[in-house]
Amino acid sequence: MRTARLRTVHPVLWAGWAALAAGAVLCVIGWYGISGERYAERQLPYLASCTVPGAALIVAGAVLLAHGRGAIAAARVEELYGLLVAAEPADAEAGPGQAAAAPLAVSGDLLMVPGGTLFHRADCPLVAGKAEAVPVDTKLVASGELGPCPICEPAEETD
Template structure:
């Protein structure tokens, strides 16, 4: 059950309970002539009833303002993508580069100018760590 519904219904229940307590307190006070005899009705019914009315109003407002549960979003289906480059294959380098990369290294994966290392002595890439080849 969403949180906003729980807040809404508990707020309505607190409002109803507070209204009943206030009515009982008023009825009890109305039958007493002296203030000393009215005080127990104030302490046991009217004050807690007023507190429940305030709390219920806060819950109802919070239940109305808070959004419901997040809806699951569907991802649009992407068109067929090319498979990711594989790490199988010869090591690559960019022309004039000093590092040897795996074919799936993000530094050379989409670069058409990347060429095979061949017999060149190059340092290993710190990103893809091609050694041992």
């Protein structure tokens, strides 16, 4: 599902590469012309007609390439966001409000990661399967040093 915006960015990239190539050619011609002249007054026409415009084309090509790649990245993010928004909920019968209200984890056991700032349900995806996860120390929860995980929302068990 490529968007039309991706197709319009490619000419910008081609123009950038063409400007870079033309600028490099002009710089080489200018260098070759300058290198063949002994006196500075005879070098100035090469500098003015080839080297300076060549350097300007190189800068313009670099700007076009940066803009084109940024536009491609933005179009891809837009496309991925569209896919994310268009994704159907896993349970087709449940309404959109019900799917969002259901907690991700439902286990009553609480775990924490040593050195962490949150406590989690045992089946929370952030601690599930981690060997370093240990049962929650109720003193840390009571003192407020540990907060509830915003993903699995274990706050109901501690009240």
